[in-house]
Amino acid sequence: MDFDIIFGNAARAAFGPEAVILALAAIGLNVHFGFTGMLNCGQVGFLLLGAYGTSVSVATFGWSLWAGVLIGLFLSLALAAALGFPTLRLNPLLFAIATIAAAEIIRILIGSTDAIGLTGGPLSVSFDAGAFYDLNPYPDGPQDRYGIGTFEFTGQQLWVITVGWALIALISLAIFLLVRSPWGRVLKSIREDEDAARSLGKNVFSYKMQALLIGGGIGGLAGVIDAIKTSGADPNGFRPQVTFFAYAALLLGGAATYLGPVLGAVLFWFLREWIESFLRQLASESWLPGAASDFLDGAEGIISVAMVGLALVLLMLFRPQGLTGNRTELHLDAR
Amino acid sequence: MLVWTGGATAQTDSEADGASPTLLEGTLRVGFDQFVDGVEITVADQSGAEVGRATTDADGRWQIEVPGGGTYAVTLNERTLPDGVSLREGFAPTTEATAAEGASRPVVFAVGEAPEGTPFGERAAQTVFNGLKFGLIIAMCAIGLSLIYGTTGLVNFAHGELVTFGAVIAWYFNSAWGSLNLVVAAALTLAVCGMLGAGLEVGLFRPLRRRKLGVFQLVVVTIGLSLLGRQVIQLFFGAEPLSYRDFQVQKRWEVGPWSVTPRELVTIAVIIVLLLAVGLMLQRTRLGKAARAVSDNPSLAAASGIDVNRVVLLVWVMGAALAGLGGVFQGLDTDIDPFLGFQLLLLIFAGVELGGLGTAYGALAGSLIIGMATEVSTLWISPELKFVVPLAALILILLLRPQGLFGIKARVG
Numbered sequence: 001m002d003f004d005i006i007f008g009n010a011a012r013a014a015f016g017p018e019a020v021i022l023a024l025a026a027i028g029l030n031v032h033f034g035f036t037g038m039l040n041c042g043q044v045g046f047l048l049l050g051a052y053g054t055s056v057s058v059a060t061f062g063w064s065l066w067a068g069v070l071i072g073l074f075l076s077l078a079l080a081a082a083l084g085f086p087t088l089r090l091n092p093l094l095f096a097i098a099t100i101a102a103a104e105i106i107r108i109l110i111g112s113t114d115a116i117g118l119t120g121g122p123l124s125v126s127f128d129a130g131a132f133y134d135l136n137p138y139p140d141g142p143q144d145r146y147g148i149g150t151f152e153f154t155g156q157q158l159w160v161i162t163v164g165w166a167l168i169a170l171i172s173l174a175i176f177l178l179v180r181s182p183w184g185r186v187l188k189s190i191r192e193d194e195d196a197a198r199s200l201g202k203n204v205f206s207y208k209m210q211a212l213l214i215g216g217g218i219g220g221l222a223g224v225i226d227a228i229k230t231s232g233a234d235p236n237g238f239r240p241q242v243t244f245f246a247y248a249a250l251l252l253g254g255a256a257t258y259l260g261p262v263l264g265a266v267l268f269w270f271l272r273e274w275i276e277s278f279l280r281q282l283a284s285e286s287w288l289p290g291a292a293s294d295f296l297d298g299a300e301g302i303i304s305v306a307m308v309g310l311a312l313v314l315l316m317l318f319r320p321q322g323l324t325g326n327r328t329e330l331h332l333d334a335r
Numbered sequence: 336m337l338v339w340t341g342g343a344t345a346q347t348d349s350e351a352d353g354a355s356p357t358l359l360e361g362t363l364r365v366g367f368d369q370f371v372d373g374v375e376i377t378v379a380d381q382s383g384a385e386v387g388r389a390t391t392d393a394d395g396r397w398q399i400e401v402p403g404g405g406t407y408a409v410t411l412n413e414r415t416l417p418d419g420v421s422l423r424e425g426f427a428p429t430t431e432a433t434a435a436e437g438a439s440r441p442v443v444f445a446v447g448e449a450p451e452g453t454p455f456g457e458r459a460a461q462t463v464f465n466g467l468k469f470g471l472i473i474a475m476c477a478i479g480l481s482l483i484y485g486t487t488g489l490v491n492f493a494h495g496e497l498v499t500f501g502a503v504i505a506w507y508f509n510s511a512w513g514s515l516n517l518v519v520a521a522a523l524t525l526a527v528c529g530m531l532g533a534g535l536e537v538g539l540f541r542p543l544r545r546r547k548l549g550v551f552q553l554v555v556v557t558i559g560l561s562l563l564g565r566q567v568i569q570l571f572f573g574a575e576p577l578s579y580r581d582f583q584v585q586k587r588w589e590v591g592p593w594s595v596t597p598r599e600l601v602t603i604a605v606i607i608v609l610l611l612a613v614g615l616m617l618q619r620t621r622l623g624k625a626a627r628a629v630s631d632n633p634s635l636a637a638a639s640g641i642d643v644n645r646v647v648l649l650v651w652v653m654g655a656a657l658a659g660l661g662g663v664f665q666g667l668d669t670d671i672d673p674f675l676g677f678q679l680l681l682l683i684f685a686g687v688e689l690g691g692l693g694t695a696y697g698a699l700a701g702s703l704i705i706g707m708a709t710e711v712s713t714l715w716i717s718p719e720l721k722f723v724v725p726l727a728a729l730i731l732i733l734l735l736r737p738q739g740l741f742g743i744k745a746r747v748g
Contacts, residue, residue, distance in 0.1 A: 116426070309559045
């Protein structure tokens, strides 16, 4: 059992590109759910359009990467608008069902064989993200590693991470300023009591729509980074559970706080990878009975996702405000 | 009339292992269960030189090792396709695939039944029959979801996992433990799922109601349970689709324009009988009347002396048992895998929402319509896309008539 490797893997995951993507998805969700009280269960749809907007623009139409990024962001904003106009008046539970259905529709359409010519369909799509890596200031030889011990990244990874965390810092700051402003107070009042906000003459629909657009756009950005990181997109990477992972991160860190989603995403990936690495090492321990190691072999990922589900249940039972949240801010009652 | 892909499972760890070969692979099948064998596939590199050749085996599988990472042209020899099967319209016999060094890359050829053959009327009749069967299965799963919502206000995102659990536990009874006949296995499943429902209500949801957890927190609890349940099932059952031992190979009966298996007829008959029994129970028995009263207005029902907790327990037992049995029928109709229930969940939502949340009969009617719409849509659109239809219908209903077809207009929107 080599705990250096386990902690190294966990730390890499906690600050690596996956955590960046999850943190952005959770920040967007925080705007929807934490500040405005909209139970968006289709956040993955925004990521999907961000990722596919970028990938398809470059791979299928041969446009530049930067145009692709803009198109990815535009598509996710367009989804927010298209989704918001009809569904924002629904009650929170029905809104949740409508958003999860919308995200699934998009995933099925994009991943179908009929879409092969455009999006690659079930084959997934890949493109050359060279334009992004050309700007990489870190030397990226095959031997170049940055970090200490087992916590190290290649030059390319470090570049993605640098950009990602810089974006997270900027966006978190922007959200902080926005939510602290009078505009943000209206959002919170909608979350607490929509009718009260309306009776004070606030245009609730318009505020909700703005929140949906902002959070959706941030989700789209997460998708763009995902596409650049993997140089492509695969429909199987955008199943509904991605939204639930983002919820897990958000609720772990604390919804309706400024740094909760970021902290949550870091912890989410740290714990998930720690468990996976630990189980992987455990499976190869000689003292373990053969049956047990056979059972564990290849099951690390399944177990770690099961832990996410368990964590969601336990969080809601014992600490619904997460690590940093305020319990009174999160008692939404929709019946 | 479908596609298919290859095993995308073996990709994760092979990259680290420099010795593993670079592979292109796939499975050729029509629909979900008809594998196409004896089809020749060739692979050429960028210069056009052939680097590999294979023929699909009895399971439709083919696999070609290529010299290394890079882009290859993969060609399906159309003349080797069996009669009645052709490439789907709009798909070329040659496709490009980029393989990563040491990894296996799935390649898809979209093949389907040749378009000529069955006339439209006959195909339409067949899809209506399939739709009836599918709608009944959804209805059976939906009644529990709807009644649980009606009596407790809980939208159970883990309801799909109850369905999966039923399918899987019946598989264990049928194939692993004791090799019981599927009929016996299904009866046992009904009991086990009913007990599971009772356990969930008594052990988890009743205490949560007492603690007055917010609606949102309850939804997240069920989302967590759904993830947990699916993963645990996958842990023991595995991700590969399996089927029951019994009733697999059956001669099709030609009845009028329909071609049906006895299995399908029994499925339909059993579900109809069960649904009638549930309807009678709700309509005639004291407990059933109490259930409808609680569903209508829980506080009023409690005030008039109905033991709400007892009614909710009954609803959970009945709902979970029916959902589990629905899973068995769905597993019998397709394959059993850990995602079976989750795939149905949104369709169940659609059925329940179409009929009106919280109503038992509405859920039945809504599910039948959803099932029918899903299957009949395959007359015009590719079967892969058929689940888009109920989902789009779900969104439309939410927009146009959020109280559902049979719900009473209340403060829902």
